[in-house]
Amino acid sequence: MSASRVAEFQQHSGKVLWNIAVAMVYAAVIMIAVEYSFYRLMPMSFWLWYENVRVLEPAVEGTKLTFQSFSEVNRRSNVRWTDTLYCDLHDGNGFRNHASQIAHRDGVDPSGLSAKNWTFHPLAPTAGSTCAMISSISLLLPYGIEKRQVIDGYARDQLFDIQPKGSL
Incomplete structure (x- = not known):
């Protein structure tokens, strides 16, 4: 060559x-x-969907509250839950943020529509208060993409009253 x-x-x-x-x-x-x-x-429901969040037991002042969430997880997901308790203490200031908690879990496994009980760790306000839970469920996806669903107990008319200790 x-x-x-x-x-x-x-x-x-x-x-x-x-x-x-x-x-x-x-x-x-x-x-x-x-x-x-x-x-x-893709919509959030491709991965997961929440139907409802409601208080499970009578809410008693100064105690942790138990809630039940109805959800369906379609694909393994990384999720952050931000739950905020809004309460009207009947002091003329209306509903306001009483307390919040944030939970995060990677790798939530698929499950059919089911009810899950969970504890809201901040303590309930004084007896006679009227409250509603507002839950923000965030799906954490690759590339920094976040999808969010809000379950607004106030808008859904899921208000509950705080009972005095020893009344139940």
Whole structure:
């Protein structure tokens, strides 16, 4: 093989390798764009959905409250729950934030529609208060995408009264 043919072959090989590298970069960008779009466009219900959050037992002043959530998890999910208890202490200031708690769990496994009991750790306010739970459920997806569903007990007319200690 002559020197000119070798040089021509090397030049052609370099162009082919360059074109392959560029094609691989384009393919990677397209794959990432498709995956990002999928996470961005799919509704939260594709992964999980909450139906309701309600107080389970009579709510007693100065105690932890027990709630029940009705949810369906369709795919393994990373979830953050932010639960805020809004109460009207009947002091003329209306409903206001009484207390909040945040819980986070990675890898929540799929389950059919089911009821789950959980404890709200901040203590209930004084007897005679009227309260509602507002729960914000956040689905934490790749690429920093977060989808949120809010269960508003106040808007759903799921108010409950705080009972005095020893009344039940």
